[in-house]
Amino acid sequence: MSYSNNKNSKQPSQNNQQSQNKKANIKMALSMAAGALLGTSAMVNDAKAEVLKDWQFDSAFLFYSEDQRVTAAEVIVSGNKTFANDEILNLKLTIDSLTGASANGAVVQAQAQTFTRPSGEGQYVTPAGETPLDDTFKDTRVQLNAQWTQPLAENYTGSIGGHFSKEFDYLSLGGNGNLAVDFYKKNSTISLGLSHFQDTFTPMGGIPKPYASMPIGDSSSASWDEDFAKTRIGSSEKKVTSDVLLGFTQVINRRMITQFNYSYSMVRGYLTDPFKIVSVLDQQGTAQDYIYEQRPDERNKQSTFAQAKYHFDQNLLNSVLDISYRYMWDDWQIKSHTLDSTLYMPLSSRFGKQSYLRPHIRYYQQSAAEFYRPYTFAEQENKTTPDENYISADYRIGEMTAITLGVKYGFSLNNGNDFSVRLEYYRQMPSNAGFDEPSELSSLTVYPVVQAVIFQLSYSFL
Template sequence: MQLSNKKPNVAKLLTLATCSLLGTAPDAIAAEDTNQWRFDTALMYYGESERVTAVEGIIAASKEFSDQEFLNLKLTLDTLTGASANGAVAQPNVQTFTRPSGRGSYDIEAKDTPLDDTFRDSRVQVNAQWSQPLAENYLGSVGAYVSSEHDYFSLGFNANIAREFYNKNTTLSFGIAAAQDQISPEGGLPTPFSEMLTVQDGNANGLNRLGADDDKTTVDLLFGLTQVINRKMIMQFNYSYSQVDGYQTDPYKIVSVVDNNGYALRQLYESRPDSRNKNSVFWQTKYHLTNSVIDFSYRYLWDDWDVKSHTFDVRYHIPLEGAYIEPHVRYYQQQAAEFYQPFLLDGEPSPENISADYRVGEMNGLTLGVKYAMELEGDSELAFRLEFFQQTPTNPGFETPGVLADVELFESVSAVVAQISYSF
């Protein structure tokens, strides 16, 4: 989330922007021409209808110690509660599922999407980023972050270098980021394709488990070009490559095995590949109209899981007297992963990998929102953002046998996002 509306020199901050696209740089924008600390704070609420609720707080600090030498720090705290889809299919009868800990169970009413209501989590993340000139027309940046949840720990580093040309109208940049994650799910790591046991089977906890934890590594590369077109237009082009190796299965997701009439016979734990290579291209254009600015971006992503996605994003910045308003529209469309299946027919050979998680399925999403910000005394700003989000999973071509034709297999998810931010 963007916490500040200050407009510092683009060349000074391009390094931070590039690392931010890698997902590692703080979101705070460094203050220009000052040796004082600047703070950006935000509180965000995200709520899905009858599902997940999240509350996130951010405080970011930035300071310029000397010419073009910036330190950025950020602390993020968030909590998540509610219910999350476990991947099983809805049924015309009540279903009972074992909780991830193996020490209890929960019931799902007839025709309802199976949701695990034990979803609880909290996260603490700290980011630090330092940028400075390396030589004439060269800017460099290094940073690190650490993030901790009750079942997930992540540590990451990043570095970036940018070279300016043609009176700073053209900038080429290269960034690299690496992360090491440890996954320690509640109840341990389930054995892929093993059956979810019930509490009645006698202490399901610890059964069908590979171990207590596993890890994965991620390496991201980014190549960027920023070009000032004229006094009113600036463009940015990026290509990024990401390689992920290690445990990528969601330990809390299952897949239903159904008979020819669509009735669920058993639940199996999902399995995903232990490697993933992602590519994406990104184009952003900002154009200054007479009294406003339009910001348009497009991203295309593809990977070796056969996931392909398109993201269109438009923001329209409209200045007001001592304030501004910014409408926002975002559209997202995704093709399903090659191993996505909403269910598995009994008797069919098991594929090498399988997941019924709608997040790797076929879907589209639409976000509509608006931001309003006002200038306050002392070079401070107060802003409010409200957005509505609709995510619609779709059937990528699977036939639905028997009773599955009478239940909702691809249920839409609606959410509201509300944020208040204060910069000083």
């Protein structure tokens, strides 16, 4: 926090003073820009600029677009301020907006299908041979995070954080605490983290009754509201998530560092997706009915994670290889493997500017939840007992393989700020986890591929 650069700086050399003034002006201008980004008015006064001048900001704009489905835009502004005793305050604002269509869970048919919107207001028709998508998805989310990290004693670092996220139909409040202990000249670190989230979901149209048939008919008729209300059991539901994260970090040598984590996550409450349905088919595969899905009201997830980073020497352009693997398993019988790798390649600096290229590859594979069904059959539906009546046709908890390929290019600007652009391709390939396919579905695409493009611009500034 030094004020001397601005005025009354008694440097012996005039040149020095000029350059310092110039630096201060740039800093002031950037602080004003930061203020503008943070939503304050363009006329940021000196006092505000002074407050912001010791901050370091990371900002990013992300555009995510699925082929014929969801499109999302997301903006993040994250600020870090380091205080005199190495305390670090991080404040992060995230705003995202989502529009487009999302799979409603029903299976493709050889004829057109009509569905009722989740709100109960109106219907939509899916053409023959196409995956049923609900195109009413539209949401804007604002998220605020604050994290305070500080040394507690020699080799002990503590951190606490808060989380607030609000959507039109969703509220999430959370907190976390972490303790890290360094030993052996800070070459090894053990950490313990706890986090807790409390979410409230108030979906448009209310909470559907599991296994109730989706009402389909004339939504302008006099009895419609009453018919629709019969399929509802409430207006809002809650979900609580508690996580424990144990970590171990080890420096191997001057060029290599590794990390190993174990995490346990308990989720309790409403885990069903109120917008998802399941097709009820006859023996030939023709839809007779659509029922609302139901998932268990608890889920216990565990995961192990290992990461290694290696800094190559000049022969390999001083590049940095980052490779990680995660194995996750839960009591829904979902198991997943995630392999993620990036290679940071510094490019020869031109005109004093540092630049880099960072290719990225990610492979993901998951097995299906034990209650996942791509569809159910009329006779099976009647046989289910209350204990085994969980059902979901949400492909996101079905068997799936996904791959991400991407590249990031970044460079430093003359003023020391960093700019980068990232382009990625994401492909999800759901597959049949051994379910019988009735004859009518054999010529149709029951497990459609989902493709998305991810485009991101990032700017880091002081």
